[in-house]
Amino acid sequence: MLTQRWIARTGPRSAAPALLLGAMALSLCSWAGCSVAEPTRPRWEQILRVRMREDPPDTDPAQSADTLSDRLNLEVHDGLVDFEPLTLEIISAVAEAWEVTSDGLHYTFHLRPGVRFQNGRALTSDDVLYSFRRILDPKVHSQRSEILSGVQGAKEFLSGTSPRVEGLEAADPLTVRITLTHPIPYFLQLLATPAAAIVPREVYDDPGKGFLEHPVGCGPFKVARWERSNYLELAAFGDYYRGRPKLDRVVIRFIENPASAMEEYKSGGLEWMDEMAGSETEIARSLPRDYRKGPYLATYYYGMNLARPPFRGNVNLRKAFNYAVNRETICAQIFEGTHTIAHGILPPGTPGFNPGLKGFDYDPEKAREYLAKAGYPGGKGLAPIDLWVNNNQKMLQVAQKVQADLKAVGVPVRIQAVDFANFLQAVRGTPQTPGEALFYKFGWQADYPDPDAFLYWLLHSRNAGPAGNMARYSNPKVDELLDRARSLLRMEERIPLYREAERIAVEEDAAWLFVSNYTERFLVKPYVKGVVLSPLGMSRTPFDRMWLEGSPGSESR
């Protein structure tokens, strides 16, 4: 059956003793194996139950910087524009139409009339200005202020030297004008990220931050109930401007242990399940109608700290690493086909992806050759290199494979498996000082479907350290290509520049050890319809397009 529920009882009751006795009686009852009858819910209620690893940490969209928070924020909030989940085209959201001047500096957004927040108030252009200023407000210290940092006056406002953002104006209650200091070809894409949500001032001006527990937006679902570490219930927002979602409720259940969640999914307690436990080949075979797999704009690489020896200035050593590792075995055996071999940085499907980029094939002979050229023939003279990974079974297996492959050509590698906080500190360092980690695994996913979302952040020397370029790769020619590409408006002109930058970083400089590209996978019950796999990740698979069909009772139990 779709849901299991006890009759809701809310009246006052006497507390502690009854409760303890009840608990005891119940435990004994369950111990003895008695089963309890379950009243069923009316059939017509559409409820989707989804597994999430843990509570989303950032329910303030201005701070949304992880997939769990994005997932929630994208359901509760909407921005001016949105991505079509599959094709990633920009589609209208709160703004029904917009114009951009030919120089790419002036944007005029016409808001849809009749958009309401979940508290009932009508949304106006003032709310857009408020929300955008809030992202730039130094007191809010948003982790996503860069999405609007190209707006005229934003930098001054962000640094506290100016009280207003000149580039943000409301012409009338339904028209917003935004002026940029320089053309940003993917500006609309930035406005479609979860952080650019439009929020109501009366809720988000609260110094007590009540909005963290009771977020209010204009998106398709509102937060109805949140029992921490237990579940979060979303209810369809009846006045949603695109029409009320077909699902009445979405229950996000917090289940950390994937093995337990898997049993819950199989026994019918969940309609949706990510992060599968056990062999995926086996799961895909046993649940062929539930298993979904699609492309994901994300890359998996092994970074080398280019600011420290032995990698600093030694391109031959880096090439030797690239030739030494057998990516085919990693993708086919360890990742069980859920990763594809990466020849470069951009994953397939990203605009500007270069299918002609050759990268490095597995060739231990060449690896030995380059190792000798690097000054370490047969690995002689090379001190053991620490390879940093965070504690995760799959990642550890890959690290062991990389370790074995490198050892085979003579490079000694020691694995440092630590928890994520430790790992991040060792890898990132600060903008000025490189981190302690010499060699580390890392993953990168696109926030917006543009080559800039990978290449600028990962390769530009301006972003050395926490901003994204953790390898501290620095090549003035690549910097220049990237700067030029982000100032041009036409994709046809930009792509050759990005391809050249990527080619230099990969084939000339061997900036990292390029490993693989992810795919997105999850299990969803066959009676859930309208599921779209977005290349921007699972958080971009909108619940408001889904509905349940057929007889789940017979399917799930």
Place this chain on the structure above:
Amino acid sequence: MISYVLRRLLSLIPVLWAVVTIIWVCVFLLPGDPASLLAGGQRSDPRVIARIRSEWGLDDPAGRQYLGYLARLARGDLGTSYLQGRPVARVIGEAFPPTAFLAVSAMLLAAAGGIGLGLLSAAHARRWLDDLLTFLSLVFVSLPAFWLGLMLILLFASRLGWLPVLGYGMEGLRIPKTGILLPELRHFGLPAFTLALISMGTVARITRAALLDVLGSDFIRSSAARGSAPATVYLRHALRNALIPVVTVIGVDFAALLGGAVATEFVFAWPGLGKAIVRGIADRDLPLVEGGVLCLSLAFVLVNLAVDLCYLAVDPRVRLRNS
């Protein structure tokens, strides 16, 4: 009696101060930067990291951080969770009751079952039933909760379908005025049973040993010789005298259950404090870790005090010595 309790309560102050200091030092020495974690895993703005660090006082000298922490504690303020942006006291207020419910029900089950099995074992001492029960107790004691929990899920939930796989349930009662949500009854079964099974082994073994000790004494022989029914001998005379070590073990186990049920909470997705603390450590949510461990330590010392008070009730000789 009252002065004894007061004395014991006063002696808790230095204990708690030591606990607080040890926790603070451990948390302070944890590697990894909380601000950097909070500012985003993929990429983060170094200026945002710097602002967060200064707002949380992470750049202050260690001495000032420690004194500030003590001063806040003295005011009853556990601080604000870095990750959730809510007062730590509230986070604990939500996470402690589920842990306590689970620990209490598991302990009641374990005590009832363990004492029962221990009695049975002692009554059949050195016969096949005793050997079997001793063997089973050993098995229970040795099982890791993580594994046992998953096995019970596979059997009772997945295979037989008698109980829910996991979770706290969504429609449990709420205690009025406190906002505390009770778990749904059916959801109690497996996690409580998992925890109980492990403790039950210890309790059964201790009960058996203590009973055998007492059963060898003269007053039991005389009581049997006077013609008392075996049930009277076992339950009224022998068990009562054997209870002191049993109560001690139950107390220690209960205190451990309050803090040590992490694996069970993890397997059954139980929204308890143990899981919250472990997550707090991973996320470097330092105030939450400090507050959570402090809360568990407090529960631990209070349970120990309660155990000592139980001795008074169980054994009049303890009272005599104290007065």
